[in-house]
Amino acid sequence: MSEDSYNAYSLLLDRTARRVKQYAQQQFKELGFNVTVDQWLVLKHLYENEEMKQNVLAELINKDNPTLTRIIDLLCKKKLTERVLHPSDRRSFIVRLTKEGTKKVESLRPKVRNVRLKAWEGLSGKDFNTFKKILNTIYNNLG
Amino acid sequence: MSEDSYNAYSLLLDRTARRVKQYAQQQFKELGFNVTVDQWLVLKHLYENEEMKQNVLAELINKDNPTLTRIIDLLCKKKLTERVLHPSDRRSFIVRLTKEGTKKVESLRPKVRNVRLKAWEGLSGKDFNTFKKILNTIYNNLG
DNA sequence: AGGTAATATTTGCTATGCTAATTATTCGTA
DNA sequence: TACGAATAATTAGCATAGCAAATATTACCT
Numbered sequence: 001m002s003e004d005s006y007n008a009y010s011l012l013l014d015r016t017a018r019r020v021k022q023y024a025q026q027q028f029k030e031l032g033f034n035v036t037v038d039q040w041l042v043l044k045h046l047y048e049n050e051e052m053k054q055n056v057l058a059e060l061i062n063k064d065n066p067t068l069t070r071i072i073d074l075l076c077k078k079k080l081t082e083r084v085l086h087p088s089d090r091r092s093f094i095v096r097l098t099k100e101g102t103k104k105v106e107s108l109r110p111k112v113r114n115v116r117l118k119a120w121e122g123l124s125g126k127d128f129n130t131f132k133k134i135l136n137t138i139y140n141n142l143g
Numbered sequence: 144m145s146e147d148s149y150n151a152y153s154l155l156l157d158r159t160a161r162r163v164k165q166y167a168q169q170q171f172k173e174l175g176f177n178v179t180v181d182q183w184l185v186l187k188h189l190y191e192n193e194e195m196k197q198n199v200l201a202e203l204i205n206k207d208n209p210t211l212t213r214i215i216d217l218l219c220k221k222k223l224t225e226r227v228l229h230p231s232d233r234r235s236f237i238v239r240l241t242k243e244g245t246k247k248v249e250s251l252r253p254k255v256r257n258v259r260l261k262a263w264e265g266l267s268g269k270d271f272n273t274f275k276k277i278l279n280t281i282y283n284n285l286g
Numbered sequence: 287a288g289g290t291a292a293t294a295t296t297t298g299c300t301a302t303g304c305t306a307a308t309t310a311t312t313c314g315t316a
Numbered sequence: 317t318a319c320g321a322a323t324a325a326t327t328a329g330c331a332t333a334g335c336a337a338a339t340a341t342t343a344c345c346t
Contacts, residue, residue: 006259009271010163011184015205016278017160020153022304023285025331029305036331041154055294062158067333069296074331091294091341116149119281127277128152134274135159138262142166165334172335179301198324210303212326217301234311234324 013138020119027115033108035080038063040112042071043080043097047105051096053086080104156281163262170258176251178223181206183255185214186223186240190248194239196229223247 024037035043041061046052049060058068072095075081080101086092097105123131167180178186184204189195192203201211215238218224223244229235240248263271 004256005271006256006263007187009263009275010167010259011205012275012278012282013156013160013163016282017156018205018303019282019285020156024153025304038332044150053294062154062161063332064334065295066297066335067331070332073296086294089294089342091339093295113147113149116153119284120149120152121284122280123277127273127280128148130270130273131277132152132155134266134270135155137265137270139155139159139162141262141264142162161333168334181302196324206302207304208325209305209327210301213302229324232312232324234309236325 023119024115031111031115033111035075035078035104035108038071039075039080040108042068042075043101043105044109044112046081046095046097047102051084051094053092054095055092057095075101166262167258174254174258176254178218178221178247178251181214182218182223183251185211185218186244186248187252187255189224189238189240190245194227194237196235197238198235200238218244 021037028035028037028040033040042057045057045060052060054068054072055065058065061068063071072081072083076083079098081095082098083093083095086094120128164180171178171180171183176183185200188200188203195203197211197215198208201208204211206214215224215226219226222241224238225241226236226238229237266274
């Protein structure tokens with residue numbers, strides 16, 4: 001492998017991930033979703049898994065605790081989620097969707113899928129498998 | 144493709160890119176490089192391409208202008224780069240390495256390669272080609 | 287029980303990423 | 317040549333991302 005190939009691949013990976021996120025974000029905005037991509041991620045997981053502790057949620061969506069704290073702060077400000085005291089551990093909060101949050105998820109779910117589609121046009125099932133395998137290999141190499 | 148596969152792939156891409164960057168950053172820190180991964184990217188390109196206008200550089204490394212402005216601000220603060228007036232266009236600056244910056248690049252270059260290696264262990268040449276193809280497809284789908 | 291280690295969350299700080307707006311300058315054209 | 321459009325860089329504002337430190341609480345251990 002030539003001098004800089006690893007660097008080049010790192011950059012390619014980085015810029016592609018950024019563009020995927022940026023495209024989704026821009027579509028979210030154009031379509032008036034009124035949440036960011038990361039906020040959506042939190043909402044969706046809360047919808048699918050019911051309420052949960054913040055640190056469990058953080059693990060689930062691959063964010064660190066400070067980042068998640070801030071995302072949830074914003075979602076609470078928007079009245080889409082709420083924190084309730086953990087029944088037996090006063091260090092913890094349980095995070096859950098409000099009614100409004102639940103409605104939001106139900107209305108956005110199908111639309112988000114359409115937004116996400118575009119990135120993957122022209123790729124075969126085999127491509128997807130290979131892609132997944134490689135990404136996981138890289139991820140695990142650095143774990 | 145099932146309901147959420149596209150979302151799942153987007154997340155996989157995102158988390159892998161983040162881990163690759165974070166790993167490099169952490170190694171940079173441990174090894175005392177004293178620059179961030181993005182700052183390094185700028186230094187390296189300036190080294191390989193001589194001086195250049197900021198917007199050309201931004202294009203080259205896939206950053207937007209505000210981001211590059213700030214990175215260069217930091218590099219100038221560290222005395223690794225400097226801005227000089229463009230000879231014929233007073234809107235532009237030319238950015239270039241200082242002597243210290245040049246020395247920095249020369250000393251770090253081989254070390255950075257070693258840091259980058261680790262992510263790609265266990266992948267074949269064929270994997271790399273497929274990976275590149277897929278990333279570029281995605282990137283171009285959204286361009 | 288008492289003291290220390292571990293855990294959950296938050297806060298602070300720095301850096302990046304994106305958008306929009308601002309400033310300064312240059313270009314294109316009527 | 318004067319004026320509006322385009323360009324280069326910056327600034328401002330918001331949202332992550334990551335690290336370290338602070339806070340509050342619980343668990344463990346002898």
